Amino acid sequence: MLETRLAAQVRCAGFAVLWGGATRGMMRAVAAPGEPIIEFRDVRKAFDSKVVFRDLTLDVRAGETLTVMGGSGVGKSVMLKMLIGLLEVDGGSITFHGEEVTRMGEDGLREVRQNIAMLFQGGALFDSISVGENVAYALREHFFREMTDDQIAERVHWALSLVDLPGIEQMRPADLSGGMKKRVGLARSIALQPEVVLYDEPTTGLDPINCTRINRLIRGLQGTLNVTSIVVTHDMPSAFAVSDRMALLHRGEVIAVGTPAQFREPEDSRVADFIHGRAPEYEDVASLLRE
Ligand SMILES: Nc1ncnc2c1ncn2[C@@H]1O[C@H](COP(=O)(O)OP(=O)(O)OP(=O)(O)O)[C@@H](O)[C@H]1O
Numbered sequence: 001m002l003e004t005r006l007a008a009q010v011r012c013a014g015f016a017v018l019w020g021g022a023t024r025g026m027m028r029a030v031a032a033p034g035e036p037i038i039e040f041r042d043v044r045k046a047f048d049s050k051v052v053f054r055d056l057t058l059d060v061r062a063g064e065t066l067t068v069m070g071g072s073g074v075g076k077s078v079m080l081k082m083l084i085g086l087l088e089v090d091g092g093s094i095t096f097h098g099e100e101v102t103r104m105g106e107d108g109l110r111e112v113r114q115n116i117a118m119l120f121q122g123g124a125l126f127d128s129i130s131v132g133e134n135v136a137y138a139l140r141e142h143f144f145r146e147m148t149d150d151q152i153a154e155r156v157h158w159a160l161s162l163v164d165l166p167g168i169e170q171m172r173p174a175d176l177s178g179g180m181k182k183r184v185g186l187a188r189s190i191a192l193q194p195e196v197v198l199y200d201e202p203t204t205g206l207d208p209i210n211c212t213r214i215n216r217l218i219r220g221l222q223g224t225l226n227v228t229s230i231v232v233t234h235d236m237p238s239a240f241a242v243s244d245r246m247a248l249l250h251r252g253e254v255i256a257v258g259t260p261a262q263f264r265e266p267e268d269s270r271v272a273d274f275i276h277g278r279a280p281e282y283e284d285v286a287s288l289l290r291e
Pocket residue numbers: 047050052070071072073074075076077078079
C-alpha cells in the first residue's frame with residue numbers, strides 16, 4: 001500500500017522536484033548501480049583493551065540494501081558511527097565515493113552526513129520540540145542559507161507523508177507510539193534527501209505489523225527514490241525481507257557476505273547457528289553465568 005503511495009507521489013510530483021531540491025556537494029549520485037560507493041578496508045577499532053574490529057572489510061554497492069547482522073555488542077552500531085565520522089578508526093580506511101572519511105575534517109564530514117543519513121537505534125527525537133521541528137532540525141542546520149521557512153515546511157510535510165504520517169507536525173514525540181517514533185526518525189533522515197540511509201535496529205521493539213510497515217518503507221525508499229541502505233539488525237525475518245545482500249559480523253570481522261538465498265543455505269556453521277538462533281556448542285552455561 002505504502003509503496004504505491006510512494007510511487008504515486010513520485011509520479012505526480014516528478015522525481016526531480018521531489019529528490020532534486022536543496023542538495024549539494026560533489027559526492028552525490030555519481031556511481032552506476034551496483035558499483036561500490038562505500039568501502040571499509042582492514043578497519044581496526046578498540047575501546048581500551050576491548051577490541052571491537054580487528055579487520056573489517058566490506059563494500060556497499062550503489063542502490064542496494066545491505067543488512068549487517070551479528071550478536072549484541074559485536075560492533076554494528078560502532079560500524080555505522082565510524083562511517084559518518086562519529087567515532088574514529090584506529091587503523092584501515094573507510095571511503096565514500098572514493099574519498100577517505102577517516103581522514104576528513106569537519107567540513108568533509110558535514111558533507112558526508114548530509115549524504116549519509118542515520119536512523120539511530122533509539123530514534124533520538126528531541127522530546128521538547130514538536131514532530132515538525134524534529135524533522136526540520138537537520139534541514140535548518142544544513143540548509144539555513146538555501147531554504148526558506150516555507151520550503152522547509154514543505155519538505156517536512158513531504159517527508160512525513162512518505163512515512164505515512166502526514167499532518168502530525170504539531171504533535172510531540174511523547175504522544176507517539178514506538179512505531180510512529182521510528183517513522184518520524186526516518187522522516188527526519190530522509191528530509192535531507194540523502195543518497196544513503198543507515199538504519200540501526202529499525203524494527204527492534206515493534207509489533208509485527210509495525211515491523212512490516214518499516215520493512216516496506218525501507219524497500220519503498222530504495223525502489224522509488226534509489227536510496228542505498230545499510231540496515232543493522234538481529235531480526236532475521238526483517239533481514240530476509242529487505243536485503244539484496246547480507247553480511248554477518250563475528251568477533252571483529254565479516255565472516256559471510258551473500259544474497260538472502262545464500263544465507264538461507266549457509267555453508268559456515270557459525271552462520272547457520274546465527275540464522276537459526278542457536279547458541280554455539282562451545283559456549284557452556286557455566287561460563288556464561290560467570291561473565
Ligand atoms: N563510545 C564507546 N566507548 C566505549 N566502548 C564502546 C563505545 N561504543 C561502543 N562501545 C563498545 O563497543 C562494543 C560494540 O558496541 P556496539 O554498540 O557497536 O554493539 P552492537 O553490535 O550495536 O550491539 P547491539 O546489538 O546491542 O546494539 C561494545 O562492547 C560496546 O560496549
